[in-house]
Amino acid sequence: MGISAFGVLAIQAVLAGGGPELPLASSPLADARWGQLPWDQLDTLAVLGGGPMWSEPPFYRVSDAVLDNDRNIVFLANGGDGEVIRYDIGSGSIERIGRRGRGPGEFRRPLWMEPHGPDSLLVYDRDLNLFSVFSRSGRFGRSFRVSGTGLGGRQAAALTRMGTRTWVGVQSGLPPVLLVPETPPGTKERDTLTVFEIDDEGAAHDTIARVPYALWERLPDTTSFSILRDEDAGAAEIASGGGRLLVAVLGDSLEVFLHRVGDTGAERSRSPFMPTGMPWRGVSQVFASREGAVWVGERAPTDGSTVFHVFAATSDAWSRSGTLLLDGDLRVLDASQDRVVFLHLDELGQETVMVARASGNRFR
Incomplete structure (x- = not known):
């Protein structure tokens, strides 16, 4: 299916009334283990930002x-417009939380967002380097910054939350070897992502992992001192769900480290994440649903499509619970129970956000 057909399918679902509702509590699907749902087929429930229904997208740079x-709601971190969007899937109505600014309850660029209990959201603003807590109705609660990392208040590069536990990944910055004039042009070095657990006031009290992060290069131009990040050379991501914290390193190969989360901390698991059929190269994303299913996104180099491999765990054994082949450049923004949110980018960078549900018609 081409990109245009992708948009048509999603719009048809909206015109039909947003798709079927969630199954009733007594249905077999609702009683199943959410972390082991089959993810080979999807129903489109809602689409925002694509096709003729929108004169212009209601957001810019959703992250x-x-x-x-x-x-029956999805919240979107709308970084380009400095706000959070509250979208009602059933009615199609949009409410906007926050506004652009630097005061309490205002944003410059909201980047990461996580559930904060059943009635609140935790939002991280990259430009302000500030965490804010909002009620899901949009009322501002409080804000805080991360402290005690020893990294001088650097921006958070990753965020995940599970239950009442919160972890942030803080980037160490440019490697010192690249910051001296004697560095030969063409030199490449990686910096480090340090993963901390933080409390509700932002204090870091447990270091979980240190892993390679961004790749930086001293450009070969000998007439200037220029350093550039290689955006295609991989990075590191953190995710959590199902009692596990995942730290994934994406580069020439993929490494996923599992940490079992207990009452007193997160301990490295002796059982690595190595299911059969795992794509170890070309991985664009590693994500965990709240129930613990692991989504591995892989960009196809030939046709520009994205393949999502979904794995579920039984004890310490991982098995594939679905494979989705979708056209274009896609990322998973959230997955919970039988629903998933995708961000789709076309060749011009236009954004489409789609909410889908396990089972139903195939995309292609």
């Missing part, structure tokens, strides 16, 4: 999402 399945 994260939080599903609220009980209320």
Whole structure:
């Protein structure tokens, strides 16, 4: 299916009334283990930003999402417009939380967003380097910054939350070897992502992992001192769900480190994440649903499509629970129970956000 057909399918779902509702509590699907749903087929429930229904997208530079399945709502971190969007999947109505600014309850560029209990959201603003807590109705609660990392207040490069536990990944910055004039042009070095657990006031009190992060290069131009990040050379991501914290390193190969989360901390698991059929190269994303299913996104080099491999765990054994082949450049923004939110980018960078549900018609 081409990109245009992708948009048509999603718009048809909206015109039909947003798709079927969530199954009733007594249905077999609702009683199943959410972390082991089959993810080979999807129903489109809602689409925002693509096709003739919108004169222009209602957002710009969406970077994260939080599903609220009980209320049939999805929240979007709308970084380009400095706000959070509250979208009602059933009615199609949009409410906007926050506004651009630097005061309490205002944003410059909201980047990451996580559930904060059943009735609140935790939002991280990259430009302000500030965490804010909002009620899901949009009322501002409080804000805080991360402290005690020893990294001088650097920006958070990753965020995940599970239950009442929060972890942030803080980038160490340019490697010192690249910051001296004697560095030969063409030199490449990686910096480090340090993963901390933080409390509700932002204090870091447990270092979980240190892993390679961005690749930086001293450009070969001998007439200037220029350093550039290689955006295609991989990075590191963190995700959590199902009692596990994942730290994934994306580069020439893929490494995923599992940490079992207990009452007193997160301990490295002795059982590595190595299911059969795992794509170890070309991986664009590693994501965990709140129930613990692991989504591995892989960009196809030939036709520009994205393949999502979904794995579920039984004890310490991982098995594939689905494979989705979707046209274009896609990322998973959130996955919870039987729902998933995708961000789709076309060749011009135009954004489409789509909410889908396990089972139903195939995309292609």
